[in-house]
Structure formats: structure tokens, C-alpha cells
Amino acid sequence: MEAVQPNVGFVFGLFAAIIITSALLVVTLKNIFHCALALIVCLTGVAGIFVLLHAEFLAAVQVLIYVGAVSVLIIFSVMLTSNLASRRIVQTNQNALVAGFAALIFGAGALLLLKLHDIWPKAGSALPDDNVMTIGKLLMTDYMLPFEVVSVLMLAAMIGAIVLARGERS
Amino acid sequence: MLEMIVASSIKVIIVMLAVLTGCAYATYMERKVVAFMQHRIGPSYAGPYGLLQPIADAIKMAFKEDVVPDKVERITYALAPIASFVPSLLVFAVVPFSADFTLVGRQVTGVISDLNIGILFVFAITSLGVYGIVLAGWSSGSKYSLMGGIRSSAQMISYEISYGLSIVGVILIANTLSLRQLVEQQDTILHWYIWKQPLGFLLYLTCAIAETNRLPFDLPEAESELVGGYHTEYSSFRFAMFFIGEYANMIAVSCVGTTLFFGGWQGPFLPAGLSVIWFVIKVFCFMFFYIWLRATFPRFRYDQLMNFGWKVLFPLAVVNLLVTGLIVLW
Numbered sequence: 001m002e003a004v005q006p007n008v009g010f011v012f013g014l015f016a017a018i019i020i021t022s023a024l025l026v027v028t029l030k031n032i033f034h035c036a037l038a039l040i041v042c043l044t045g046v047a048g049i050f051v052l053l054h055a056e057f058l059a060a061v062q063v064l065i066y067v068g069a070v071s072v073l074i075i076f077s078v079m080l081t082s083n084l085a086s087r088r089i090v091q092t093n094q095n096a097l098v099a100g101f102a103a104l105i106f107g108a109g110a111l112l113l114l115k116l117h118d119i120w121p122k123a124g125s126a127l128p129d130d131n132v133m134t135i136g137k138l139l140m141t142d143y144m145l146p147f148e149v150v151s152v153l154m155l156a157a158m159i160g161a162i163v164l165a166r167g168e169r170s
Numbered sequence: 171m172l173e174m175i176v177a178s179s180i181k182v183i184i185v186m187l188a189v190l191t192g193c194a195y196a197t198y199m200e201r202k203v204v205a206f207m208q209h210r211i212g213p214s215y216a217g218p219y220g221l222l223q224p225i226a227d228a229i230k231m232a233f234k235e236d237v238v239p240d241k242v243e244r245i246t247y248a249l250a251p252i253a254s255f256v257p258s259l260l261v262f263a264v265v266p267f268s269a270d271f272t273l274v275g276r277q278v279t280g281v282i283s284d285l286n287i288g289i290l291f292v293f294a295i296t297s298l299g300v301y302g303i304v305l306a307g308w309s310s311g312s313k314y315s316l317m318g319g320i321r322s323s324a325q326m327i328s329y330e331i332s333y334g335l336s337i338v339g340v341i342l343i344a345n346t347l348s349l350r351q352l353v354e355q356q357d358t359i360l361h362w363y364i365w366k367q368p369l370g371f372l373l374y375l376t377c378a379i380a381e382t383n384r385l386p387f388d389l390p391e392a393e394s395e396l397v398g399g400y401h402t403e404y405s406s407f408r409f410a411m412f413f414i415g416e417y418a419n420m421i422a423v424s425c426v427g428t429t430l431f432f433g434g435w436q437g438p439f440l441p442a443g444l445s446v447i448w449f450v451i452k453v454f455c456f457m458f459f460y461i462w463l464r465a466t467f468p469r470f471r472y473d474q475l476m477n478f479g480w481k482v483l484f485p486l487a488v489v490n491l492l493v494t495g496l497i498v499l500w
Contacts, residue, residue: 033308037246040301060290068297069330075304076323079316132287132347 012052019045027093033078040071057132181282185262193417194224200461207465228410236406241311250309251404251411254302258418260295264288265425266350268435268446280435280446281350288349289341292426293334296381299419300326302412303383303400310403318399321472322383328479329380329387335487336373339494340430343367349426353434364431369490371431373483378423380479382416384460386467387475424456425449 022045025038043066050059139147198213198220205212213220238247268280285291300323307319340363344352356362364371380387401412428434428449437448470478 037305056285056287057290060287060294063294064290064297064334068294068300069327072297072300072304072323072327075308076320076327079304079308079320079323 008052012049015045015048015052018042019049027096027099033075036071036075036078039074040067043067043071055131057135177276177278178282182263185267185282186259189259189262189418189421190414192421193414194228196417196420196457197227197413198224199457200464203458203461204465207462231410231413232407234406236408239311239403242403243309243311246305246309247403248408250302250306251408251415252302253305254299254415255411255418257295257298257302258415258422261292261422262425264291264349265422265429266353266434267449268444269442271441271443271445273443284348284350287347289337289347289352289426289430292349292422293337296333296419296422297326297330299381299415302415306404306412307400310400312403314402315400318402322400325380325383325387325475325479328476329377329483332373332479332483332487333377333381335484335491336370336377337430338491339367339370342491342494342498349429349434353429353436356433356436358436359433362431362433367431367490367494369486370494371427373487373490374427374430376483378427379460379463380475382419382423384416384420385464386470388469420457420460421453424453424460427456428452 019042022038022042026035026042029035029038043062047059047062047067050056050062201223202212202220213223216222216226238244263282264285266281266284270277270279272278303322304319307315307317307322310316340352341347343363343366344355346352346355352363379385401409404412432452434452435445435449437445437451440447
């Protein structure tokens, strides 16, 4: 693996460029279907970064869940909500200010956390052999509570979706 | 390093040639087998027993006019066949075709790339296949294509979950995600995972047929209702790419099924260098079964397909997973 290292910087830059460009396209393109496609490119780029970090499991799951399932659902709903044959669903950016503010707070918060806690593994430190096993064990021991909280959140989201989909009748 | 690159490139070329030839002759096999099952003769003019028919078809396909309708969205329209074709071939990168063997003094591994997350890679890539169909459906600017695209995405969403869950049982027992190790564990016929995971295998088979859009689940391209479905507006080589992609997908799920449940290249009598023959035989049986199903069953209705996916396959997959988990723990 060591022989491949010299180009990591270049590959990282490439993926970063892809991610940033497509992320910008997601929020600026006019046609909502194109936005969804740009989102797919963006998420795939993130998977590329994971591969670069030797987190193959995360990369595969990123593609499987985000690209293969979540984005398909988004595209599916775009195709269903639009008037079938027309492609004229235009993206409106009415919430641009609020969204920008939220993104700013989130970004600043993430940066702050990283400054406060020095969590990055140093270059040259050993990689765990089997990161699937490690992640699985951690999720079921140290991170049990967050894991369960996320599950409950998902359940709530599902129930919410069903309630919304059923509408007012009953 | 250089040697590794050269060896991998040679393997990639061999595998691609084999898969593409396999796709071409899968069409021939399908036509012949279905013909015999229906008391017909099937292709018989080009070459002896019609053996040159796939080649004639390929040449015909390549020289046809590429008709692009006015209302299409150019870029996505051009991307769609590629998005359908490429993932179907990528899967073969991690499939172990044969045992490791020595060739002119060099150790040759029987797989292009032995990822330690092999099986996840397969499923991640397979889940991308839907985009070709969705893009084609949306960009063609035709209601038949659009209906085909929507049906396809609904179908894939419904079957993807059961598809993924159906193989988790095998992974739980095998305790590895590497396809190569999976094969090595199934060293005799008694150790094949089909005996330990019979329900898992049936679920895999059913979902795989739905994922590859084959009869009896071929709703995205139901000829009688949707003309050609998502590829109605495609012609010439772009159509051929969808077509090859579909057959490559069939071969891919057959290969993965063989690897997971039937011991891959494992088999008696043959030396390591020829173990690929066992693999091919097993994949061939899978393909035959596919075609047999096609000749036997009528197409599902759309709501039946959805009900079957969510109310039958999904609960069964969960039960299978729970029972397997309990047994493994116990």
C-alpha cells in the first residue's frame, strides 16, 4: 500500500473538487432533477474520500445507502411529484438565507469541536485490520446509546412519513 | 508493483472478454432454450445450429442508425446507457473465478481484486444499476420510458432491502465479507452454504431476479404495456448497451449466487488451474434456471409485485436473519 502514497494529495484534491463543485450545483441548478443528480455525484465523491482514508467499509456503505437508496428515493419522489411528462419543476431558493446561516453554524461548530478535541489519528499510526468488526463492536458497546437514539429517531421519521402520506382522512 | 499492474490488467481483459462473450451467448442460449421449451427451433440460419447468430446480431446492432428523438435531454440521455452498462461489469472485479494456481513459475490469484469487503462492494455496485434505468426513463421525454423508469425505481427500492438481508445470514455464519474466504470455507459439497441457508438462498434468488428485471418481474420493460419500457427511445448501440448490461447483470448475480451458496470454484477432480471450469458449470446452471423461469411463469401484476416484496419477502428475510443470528449465538 505504501507505494501508492505519493499521489494521495492529488487524488484528495480531485475528490474535494468534485464534491465542492457538485455540492454547489445541488443548490444552484434550476431543474430539481439535475439537482438530485448533482447530489449523487457529491455523495459518490465522499465515498471516494473514504476509500482514500482506507475506510473501505464506510465507502461501501456510503454508496449502498446514500447513493443506492436515499438518492433513488429522492429521484423517485421527484418523478412522482412532478406532472409526469413535464420536466418543469424549478428549484426555488427562498430559504437560502436561513439555510446558509444553519450551514455556517454547523460548519463552525464542527471546526470548534475538532479544535477542542484532537481526535485525528496521526500519520503512520496503525490501521485496524478489520474495520467492519471494529465498527460493529464499537456500535454495540461504547456507542450503544447514540446508536439506539438514532434508531428511535428513524422510527419517529417513519411514523411521521406514514402520517403525512395518509393525509387528513380517517 | 509493475508486475501486479500487468497481471491485473491481463486478468481484467480476460474477464471482460469472457463476460461480454458470455452475454452474447446468453442471448443465444435464452432463445434456444425458450424455443425448445415452446416446441420451436430457435435461431438456426447463421452458422451451424445458429451459433453465429449473436455475432450477426452484434454487427447489425452496431451499424444501425442511432436515432435520437427531439424531446430528449441530450446529456442525461447519453449518460443513461453508460450508467446502466458500467456497474454491471464492475461487479466482476471481486468475483473469485478460480483457485490460486502457479503459471510459469508465478503465483496467480483467481480473482481480480480480493477486497476484504467484497460482498458489500457487490451490493453497493448493484444498487447503482437502477440509475441507468431512471435516467433513461426521465431523459427520453416519452411517457412509456417514464413509466418504465418509475416502475423500475419502485421495484428496486422494494427488493433491495430483502436482497441485502437475504445474504446477511451467510455472512453471519461465515464471519467474513471477503468473497474469496467465503469460497474457501465451502470446500466440500456438504459445506456449501445452501444447506445452512436454504431460505436465504431462495430469497436471494427471488430478489436477484427482481433486481435484474427479468421475468416474472420484468415490469420496467413489460412489452405488452409499455412498448419497450425505459429503453423505448433508444436505438443502435445505445440500446445494445442496455441489452448487454441486462445480461451482464444476470451473469453477475449468477456468479455471486454461485460464490455465496454453491462453493464458487470448489469441486472435485480438477487441478487448481482448471477449477474455473467448475465455476462456469455452476454459473451455467444458474443461467439455465433463469431462462427456465422465464419460459414458465407469467408476469406479475404491479401491485402483486409490490405486495410480494414487502409483505412476503421482507418479513421472511427478517425471520431468516433472526433465526440465523440466534443459532450463531447459541
